[in-house]
Amino acid sequence: MTDKEIISASQAICEALSEEQDGLKRDVLNHVGNTWSLFVIHSLGVDGRMRFSRLQERVTGVSQKMLTKSLRELERDGLISRTSYMEVPPRVEYELTELGRGLLVQIIPLWTWIIARSDTFREARNKYDQIKKGKTSEGLI
Amino acid sequence: MTDKEIISASQAICEALSEEQDGLKRDVLNHVGNTWSLFVIHSLGVDGRMRFSRLQERVTGVSQKMLTKSLRELERDGLISRTSYMEVPPRVEYELTELGRGLLVQIIPLWTWIIARSDTFREARNKYDQIKKGKTSEGLI
DNA sequence: TTCCATTGTTACCTAAAGGTTAGTAAACTG
DNA sequence: CAGTTTACTAACCTTTAGGTAACAATGGAA
Numbered sequence: 190m191t192d193k194e195i196i197s198a199s200q201a202i203c204e205a206l207s208e209e210q211d212g213l214k215r216d217v218l219n220h221v222g223n224t225w226s227l228f229v230i231h232s233l234g235v236d237g238r239m240r241f242s243r244l245q246e247r248v249t250g251v252s253q254k255m256l257t258k259s260l261r262e263l264e265r266d267g268l269i270s271r272t273s274y275m276e277v278p279p280r281v282e283y284e285l286t287e288l289g290r291g292l293l294v295q296i297i298p299l300w301t302w303i304i305a306r307s308d309t310f311r312e313a314r315n316k317y318d319q320i321k322k323g324k325t326s327e328g329l330i
Numbered sequence: 331m332t333d334k335e336i337i338s339a340s341q342a343i344c345e346a347l348s349e350e351q352d353g354l355k356r357d358v359l360n361h362v363g364n365t366w367s368l369f370v371i372h373s374l375g376v377d378g379r380m381r382f383s384r385l386q387e388r389v390t391g392v393s394q395k396m397l398t399k400s401l402r403e404l405e406r407d408g409l410i411s412r413t414s415y416m417e418v419p420p421r422v423e424y425e426l427t428e429l430g431r432g433l434l435v436q437i438i439p440l441w442t443w444i445i446a447r448s449d450t451f452r453e454a455r456n457k458y459d460q461i462k463k464g465k466t467s468e469g470l471i
Numbered sequence: 472t473t474c475c476a477t478t479g480t481t482a483c484c485t486a487a488a489g490g491t492t493a494g495t496a497a498a499c500t501g
Numbered sequence: 502c503a504g505t506t507t508a509c510t511a512a513c514c515t516t517t518a519g520g521t522a523a524c525a526a527t528g529g530a531a
Contacts, residue, residue: 218362
């Protein structure tokens with residue numbers, strides 16, 4: 190299957206989407222693009238079930254508020270599960286669901302593809318930035 | 331290769347990333363999660379090279395400002411190319427690069443995976459929302 | 472009794488995203 | 502000469518994202 194065939198097949202699929210499906214797709218893709226969500230999914234995938242405070246240590250730089258928010262969103266979309274134990278002090282454990290593990294497995298090829306091309310990306314950026322820089326300094330003369 | 335093996339392999343890769351590579355990866359993933367960028371990549375993939383105004387018609391709902399911004403970012407990362415013809419009125423054409431086409435081809439399996447599971451996602455959401463609703467109305471009594 | 476540990480929530484504030492509108496350049500048309 | 506067309510850029514404003522910090526709940530430990 191060539192690239193062209195893959196792309197035109199995807200077009201057919203996307204055109205047939207209901208508005209609700211399209212929104213759903215966008216939201217899930219949003220998790221993929223969001224640093225915190227992605228970090229949470231990856232951490233839970235690598236280290237398995239974890240409690241809140243441990244996750245906060247692991248996901249460097251996340252605030253309590255944003256971690257809570259990310260966890261709620263991921264839970265709502267069925268990507269992680271939350272288990273609360275009726276203890277004092279409270280203990281809550283988070284874990285990837287089957288669906289969440291599936292998503293992670295889907296994302297990883299994309300990651301590795303990007304990482305494998307990081308030189309290409311870097312070069313493109315350098316080139317672009319240099320041309321832009323040249324233009325602005327010309328503009329000042 | 332099992333899911334576990336895939337995940338632990340990805341962990342090894344991600345741990346070895348330099349800070350710059352990690353930032354690059356995050357930026358590219360950001361394009362994947364961004365509605366406008368994604369729309370642009372998809373449109374250019376499906377319909378080929380296009381000029382600005384045509385793209386704006388195609389990407390429903392995008393403002394001129396955001397379309398410009400998205401195009402600049404994608405160009406900077408080497409995913410699309412910009413060709414400006416010295417005519418009046420101006421004509422500028424955008425096209426996916428090889429790299430951009432490659433990214434699109436990588437994203438499509440992720441899309442189809444999500445779309446194929448939209449029922450699962452919907453159910454998860456309904457369940458979550460119902461439980462939450464129950465809790466808040468309890469709280470009001 | 473007072474403090475601690477843990478997982479939150481809420482209020483408040485700043486920074487960033489993004490929309491709307493107006494302006495620009497420059498040749499062609501009437 | 503005024504109007505049109507295209508691809509922007511700049512200014513202004515509103516909405517959202519996200520950070521910080523304070524507070525809540527509670528049984529056990531000191």
